[in-house]
Amino acid sequence: MNIPFPDLTPAMPEVIMTSAAVLLLMLDLCFKNKALLALAGVITAGAVLYFLPVSMGETFGGMFISDRYSLYFKFIFMVNLILTILISIKYFQKQDEETGEHFSLLLFATSGMMIMASAKDLIVLYLGLELMALSTYVMAGLRRQNIKSNEAALKYFLLGAFSSALLLYGISLLYGMTTTTDIYAIADHINEIGSTHAFTAAMVLIISAFAFKIAAVPFHMWAPDVYEGAPSPVTAFMSVGPKAAGFAVMGRVLFVAFSEVQADWTAILIGISIATMAAGNILALVQTNIKRMLAYSSVAHAGYALIGIIAGTDEGLNAMMAYMMIYAFMNIGAFAIVILMNKGKEISDYEGLSKERPVAALLMLIFMFSLTGIPPTAGFIGKFNIFLAAVEAGYAWLVIIAVIFSAMSAYYYLRVVRNMYMREAKAPVIITRSLTLDFALLITAVMVVLIGILPSIIVR
Amino acid sequence: MVPLSWYICLSAVIFGIGGIGFLVRRNVLIMLMSVELMLNSVNISLIAFSHYLQDLKGQVLVFFVITVAAAEAAIGLAILVALARNKSVLHTDEITEMKG
DSSP, X not given: OOOOOOOOGGGHHHHHHHHHHHHHXXXXXXOXXXXXXXXXXXXXXXXXXXXXXXXXXXXXXXXXXXXXXXHHHHHHHHHHHHHXXXXXXXXXXXXXXXXXXXXXXXXXXXXXXXXXXXXOBXXXXXXXXXXXXXXXXXXXXXXXXXXXXXXXXXXXXXXXXXXXXXXXXXXXXXXXHHSOXXXXXXXXXXXXXXSOHHXXXXXXXXXXXXXXXXXXXXXXXXXXXHHHHSOHHHHHHHHHHHHHHHHHHHHHIIIIITGGGHHHHHHHHHHHHHXXXXXXXXXXXXXXXXXXXXXXXXXXXXXXXXXXXXXXXXXXXXXXXXXXXXXXXXXXXXXXXXXXXXSOSBGGGGTTHHHXXXXXXXXXXXXXXXXXTOTTSHHHHHHHHHHHXXXXXXXXXXXXXXXXXXXXXXXXXXXXXXXHHHSOOSSOOOBOOOXXXXXXXXXXXXXXXXXXXXXXXXXX | OOOHHHHHHHHHHHHHHHHHHHHHOOBHHHHHHHHHHHHHHHHHHHHHHXXXXXXXXXXXXXXXXXXXXXXXXXXXXXXXXHHHHHSOOOBGGGOOSSXX
């Protein structure tokens, strides 16, 4: 039997990313200074960005596709990767738990996400998802001596394994009914099987597994504990990356494979979206720990982004993708400030920051305004596009609910701002600056403001 | 020959046992075993479908599932060992450093 060697051009970014991850694992043994590994990680991301535009097409027997859709998500993953590397270097040095595996795992998780975005077959989708998930479980537990980190990893692992079992059962049912695992071929068979109970079960199982990845209700319970326990740069990474990857596969599977039964999944997603916005925003109100607050806020943002998918139009999908890009900048920016502070776990730790560190306070103000969705920041543009697409698709009532919850979110975001500007510091605020962290803050702040003023640079 | 529906029922029952075991039991090791049970029930249904449809894709997926399940078990136990070194508990009700 002669099996032709597959054309690697469309998968070049993934090939580079995975090889670099393996290489980094070995370089970790040779170099004492882990900043070199970080540099190698950034160079890899640069190489991938260079190869992305030329990597169009299908390969591996039609199991892997690189198109404009996957391309956009890969840009988000690269932004996420570069910013996370920049904010992690000093963090791990400061904790005196410098681990080189961190950078290698970041690259492995990112290649998993890239494979997910490019999956044209449910087998590839599953493998990409597991590569991403297994790497993030380890990253969450990277601070081995810290019991909170252990606990976060365990909780994330148990619930993640459970959700991947749900996904697999859904895939197996779908395979039994359609005789194929190809996402595009499934679409042709949906009409034949109609709306049987088994098909509904498969759809619900698959949507549940995706809902876990994007931290949507009722699969959001892991988010606050894992976000709090995991090292802060890892939290920043996994609040953006796996969420964007989850949305990428959700968009592809629902819009392509299940396009014929749009009414069914729209009904499910509307319920999930409203519950997600409600739970995220209401529970965030009572949080005192800033990482838990940002965790619930990330749950709420998943709810907003879901509206883009519910709209069911290309505009809605584009708005969701742009939202993920904007979310990457503003959320990692907020986490960069949390990492900047020596003592910044509680929201009360930010009292009086504006007097002692006016620049840090101003940046946090920008990120908090953006997360709330106040113009002229990027967060406003993201929400505006999603709501506009939903109104055009006839979901004005859903947009009204979303706007009410969004107004509610101002309370907990602006509480941080009030603490920074209107309260006196109880203890002197100490921050640890570093060149890379400053650079990450510069990029995120500039992008948040720039997208807010010139939205055309990311919205296509 | 055993009809396909028997295999599907078997797989659904095992998946159910695994799912309920995961949600009800509070011992981390038992929860891990329940997840393995769920994954293996998927393997049963995939192989049954693959055989009856005369299509190899299902069996290919089973190989991947077995491989990933092994990796998952390794990582899960490693996390558990790291936790047990700091605090020797296996009961999830006692792993409550964080509320939630």
